[in-house]
Amino acid sequence: MQISDILEKLQSNHNLRTLTSLRREGLYVFHENHKMLNFAGNDYLNLADDTNLKQEFLSHIHSHNFFFSSSSSRSLSGNFEIYNMLESFLANFFTNKECLLFNSGYHLNVSCISALSNLPNTLFLADKLIHASMIDGLLCGNARFKRFAHNDMEELENLLESYANDYERIIILTEALFSMDGDFAHIKQIVKLKQSYQNVFLYVDEAHSVGAIGVDGLGLLKDMGIDYEIDFIIFTFGKAIASVGACVLCANEYKDFFINKARGLIYSTALPPINIAFSAFILSKILSFQKKRENLKKISHLFKSCLLSRGIESLGEAHIVSLIIGDNEKAIQFAKGLMERGFYAPAIREPSVPKGKERIRFSLNSDLKKEQILDLQKAILESIK
Template sequence: MSLFEELEQELDCLKSKNNLRRLPATHHRGREVEADGNVMLNLSSNDYLGLATDADLRAGFLQTFTPDSFLPSASSSRLLTGNFDIYTRLEERLAELFGRESALVFSSGYHMNAGILPAVSNVRTLILADKLVHASLIDGIRLSSAKCIRYRHNNYEQLEQLLSAHHAEYEKVIVVTESIFSMDGDEADLNRLVRLKRQYDRVLLYVDEAHAVGVRGEHGLGCAEEQGCIGEIDFLCGTFGKALASVGGYVVCSRTVHDYLVNKMRTLIFTTALPPVNLMWTYFIIERLAQFRDRRQHLQRLSFQLKEGLLAAGYECPSTSHIIPLTIGESGATVWKAEELQRKGFYALPVRPPTVPEGTSRIRFSLTAALTEDEISKLITTIGKR
C-alpha cells in the first residue's frame, strides 16, 4: 500500500465513523454567519464579549492610525528586528494590570503552551496535568523531557496523592490546568490548587486562562482575579484571541521566568513576531477591559439561562461558564442535531473524537455578549426535550 492509499484509507475510516472534518466555507456578517446560502446566528465563536463584531470599537481604533503607524508585518523574530516598541508597552501594561513583575507575549496561545513547558522542564521534572487540558498543553508536555502523569479531571484528592507520593523524587513538580475548560465549560478551583502547592517544596502552578480572561473578574483579568490568587500562580497564561478579539498569547510571571523564556523557549525564538498592528489593537482593548463589566454580567445571565434550559429539557450540563456543551453521545447523531439547528438558524458545530472521548460527541455553544435573552429562549425551544 502506498502512502497516499494509506492516507485515503484513514480518511475513509474517519468518514465511516462520522468523524471526518472539513474546513467550513463561511461568510461573516457581524453576529451572523452565512454558509450554503443560509444565514445563521453564530453560536460557535470565541468572541465572548462581542468585541470582534463591534463596529464602533473598530472605528475608534482606526482613527488612531497614520500611514506611518500602520505596520502589518514585523518581518522578523523578536530577537532580531521584530521587537517593536508596542511589544514593550503591552508587556509592561499587562504586568501592571496583573500586579506582577513581568509579562511576555507570544504569537499564539498554541505557541505559548507548546513552548513554555519544554523550556522550563527537564528529565528531573514531573508534570501533573488535568486529564482535560487543551491539546496545545498536551503537545507542550510531549515536547518536554519531563515525566508526566495525568490526574482525573478536577480530582484534587488524586492530585494530592500524586504530590505526596512523587514530589520528593523530582527537582520540581509543575501542576498544569486550565481555569475554564474548553469542552465542558466547568472550572478549576484555583485556590485549592494554591493550597496544595503550598504544602510541598518545589511545586509550581501553571494555569491557562484562555477561556476566562476578559469574561471573569472585576477587571476582566480571569478566574485568578475572581478567586483572588493572581500572585500565587507561577505561570499565569492567557490568550488575546478569544474574548479580547485579537491574536496572540501571554504569560504573567516573575522577571527571572521572563528572561529565561526569552533565552530558552523555541516557539518564541524561532518564529516571526506578531505584526505591530495586531499588538496595537490588543493594547487598545486591554486599556478598555475594565469598562466591559456590563458585557461580562450580560454574558453570565445568558449562560445561566441556557444551562437552566438544557437541564429542564433533560440534558446533563456540567458547565459553570459561557461554554455550554449539549452532549449527544454518538457522532452521527451529533452531526444530525447540529445540521438541524443550522437549518433553523443557529450556527452550532459538532465536536467529535479525537477532540472529545468516544461516546461524548457534543454541540459546543460558545455564547457571546452580543446575543440576547430572546435568542437564547428561541434556541432552548429549538433544541427541545432530550
C-alpha cells in the same frame, strides 16, 4: 497504511474534518446564503463585530505601529516598541510578574511547556482535560508527566504525596475555565495543596476566562485574588479580547528563560505591530466592558436554566455549555438539525473530546437576547425528537 486509507477510516467513523466557508455579520454566520445564529465562536463580549470600536482604533493608531508584518522574529529586528509597551501594561496589574508575548496560545503552550520540560528533574501533573496545546508541549519536550482525573483533588493530592520528594520541581497544569466541559478548575484547593510544598508550581491557562471573567476582566485568578500564588498565568487574545496572540505572566527569571528557550518565540516571525496595538487598545478598555461581562453571566444562567427546565442535561458553569451526544454520527446529525433551524453549533468529536463524549458545544456571548436563547431551546428540543 496509505494516506487514502487514513482518510477513508476517518470518513467511515464520521470523524473526517472539513473546512466550512462562512461569512460573519454581527451575531450571525452565513453559509451558502443560509443565515444562522453563531454559537461556535469565542468572541464572548462580541467585540470583534463592534464597528465603532474598530474605527476608534484605526483613527488613533500611530504610524509606527501601522505595519501588517513585523518581517522578523522578536530576537532580530521584529521587536517593535509596542510589544514592550503591552508587556509592561499587563505586568503592572500583577505582583512580581513580568509579561512575554507569543503569536498564539498554541505557540505559547507548546513552547513554554516544552522548554520547562527540559529543566532537570521536573515532573508535570496534568488535569486530564487540559488543552491539546498543553499536551503537545509535554510530548514535544519529552516531559515526565502524570495525569489526574479531571478536577479530582484527591488524586492530585496523592500524586503530590507520592512524588514531591523525588523531583526538584513539580508543575501542575490546568485551565481556569475548561474549554470543552466549560467548568472551572478548583483553583483554591490546588493553591492550598501547593502551599504544602516548596517545589510545586502552578501553570494555569486563562484562555476562556480572560476578558470574560472578573470585575476587571483580567480573568478568574485575578478576580479570586490569588493570582500571586500562580507561577505561570496564560492569557490568549483571540477570544474575548477579539484580537490575536497570547502572553505568559511569570517571574522575570522565567521570562528570560523563555526568551532563550521557547522555540515558538525564537523561530517565529513576530505578529504584525498593528495586531499588538489592537490588543493593547482593547486591554486598555477592559474595565469598561463590565456591563458586557454581567450580561454574559445572565445569558449563560438563562441558557442553563432553560435546558434544566426541560430536563436536558448539560455541562458548563459559565459561557461554555455542552450537550453530550456520545456518538460521532449522532452529534453530526444533531448539529445539522440545528443548522436547518438557524443555529450554528458544529459537532465536537474526538480527539478534541474523549471518545464517547462527542457533543454539541455552545459558546455564548454577551449580546445575545433572551428571545434568541428561547428560540435555541426550542430548536434543541425539536432536534432531540
